Amino acid sequence: MTIFAQRRSRFFAELGGAAAVIPAAPMVVHHADCEYPFRQNSDFWYLTGFDEPGAVALFLPHRDDVRFVLFVEPKEPTAEVWNGFRWGCQGAVAEFGADMAHPLAELPQRLAEYLKGAEGIAFRVGRHPSVEPLVLQAWGEQLDRAPRSGSAALGLVAPCPLLHGLRLRKGPEELERLREAARISAEAHELARQVTRPGLSERQVQAVIEQHFLEQGARGPAYGSIVAGGDNACVLHYTANGSTLRDGDLVLIDAGCSLSDYYNGDITRTFPVGGRFSAEQRALYELVLAAQEAAVASVAPGFTAEGVHGTALRVLVAGLVDLGLLVGDVDGLIEQGAYRHLYMHRTGHWLGLDVHDVGAYRLGEHHVELEAGMVLTVEPGLYVSDRLPVPEGQPAIDGRWKGIGIRIEDDVAVTDRGHENLTAAALKTTSAMER
Structure with missing residues (x-):
């Protein structure tokens, strides 16, 4: 995990004061109710080493306390009987170095608070249909409050040029x-x-x-x-x-x-x-x-x-x-x-x-x-x-x-x-x- 932590540090330096939202890959249907073997999103893997579908990683260089957050599927015995082992929130922290981890279902109510205070939001538009509306909503709420609060993320930018320069x-x-x-x-x-x-x-x-x-x-x-x-x-x-x-x-x-x-x-x-x-x-x-x-x-x-x-x-x-x-x-x-x-x-x-x-x-x-x-x-x-x-x-x-x-x-x-x-x-x- 030291290697992934070093990569995150370099990514934080590239982000400056912007926060990044990087989703994992979802499961993809092959036919009927059968799915293709899971293949993790390469950007997500490069920064986390976490190999489960549907997760979302937040990278928050604008914060001093919690800078790397994972939203993951929680431990759940019935689901694990059908689809295999999950690390859950505790494992995301203990084994993968997250400063904080939450159940994936809590992303809608927690995302905006984590993004508060960021100078920008780095997110790849057009690729993650379940996460994109949540990011846009959080950004929109910041813009709505800007006249009163005096602060908001100045823009939505793609993380790809920063992250892909590191991966090259x-x-x-x-x-x-x-x-x-x-x-x-x-x-x-x-x-x-x-x-x-x-x-x-x-x-x-x-x-x-x-x-x-x-x-x-x-x-x-x-x-x-x-x-x-x-x-x-x-x-x-x-x-x-x-x-x-x-x-x-x-x-x-x-x-x-x-x-x-x-x-x-x-x-x-x-x-x-x-x-x-x-x-x-x-x-x-x-x-x-x-x-x-x-x-x-x-x-x-x-x-x-x-x-x-x-x-x-x-x-x-x-x-x-x-x-x-x-x-x-x-x-x-x-x-x-x-x-x-x-x-x-x-x-x-x-x-x-x-x-x-x-x-x-x-x-x-x-x-x-x-x-x-x-x-x-x-x-x-x-x-x-x-x-x-x-x-x-x-x-x-x-x-x-x-x-x-x-x-x-x-x-x-x-x-x-x-x-x-x-x-x-x-x-x-x-x-x-x-x-």
Whole structure:
């Protein structure tokens, strides 16, 4: 709990005289009266470590006595018989460091009093329909009293820029958890490549991956695992995983685990189902690998995520010109976006408690510079199909290239002197992909 207390202290400093209201995630209905497995709101978890649904946390830097308050579901034997253990109010104080805890049902009558005296209220509008009316009511009451009392919260602001700036820079304990998620995820990819053979279904390979996640103590997959054979790999978010893997095709696997405390791995590897690349597959694979390795090598303090993308993009476009899949000057092709029928996404994203983690990539006209503690994925790819039209002036795609989809993705932490590839244990050389 010391770690969460330190995070709250940093958050208090960012809030200044404003109070923040951060709700937990609710349970979400899957169908009828069955619910999805619970997944805590990442902002709430980052500040509290409290893993129960429906709770509400108040952060009150304007007060000297009670600064961290939790509203939680109380201990109740009948509810616990059906849905499991609850910490209750006493546990929220004793185990999670709250200065005060109340039953959730008391939030409507207590919220306004706790917010009194704050210079502003930090609350994310539009996301928490059960809590939002209570926050707006409390704020409205302050505004109504302002002519008499002489004080009121000056505005309702989003806590996201403050909190997400903190989450973008990972502490040592977070990096350790991301290394663990990367380890488990990399092992699963190695297992998947060992078992893959023609005739297996994509779902059978998915089962091997996700079984390893669970056996290693992870909650399960961090996102819908992608096991995409052949032309399915040209669908970026393909998750049906229902086709049979065929000799002569490549299979693209994008999968990572989520740990018990929600830190995630995110790895993509692509390899031949039958163990050998065709000439066209090899040429495109080596091109994507060269782009990915150049982009990973560029990760360092002072560079930018945009620069990492640009590094990969330039290698890809130059290689596509050499292969005859594009024609023209590399700079011109990049400026025109004439490559986007073959490479239509960015080269990576922040990684942490969310797979596509929070944090700005640019502030106005300026791209955010990489700093030690930031973690991002590096994942260039090429996808050759008829789904997108070939831009005017570019060559028609010969059939021998079609149906080849390749992506290579690693999780990379920025260090003081450069970077650390957290997922290096998942092999990716051309020779390692063959057997």
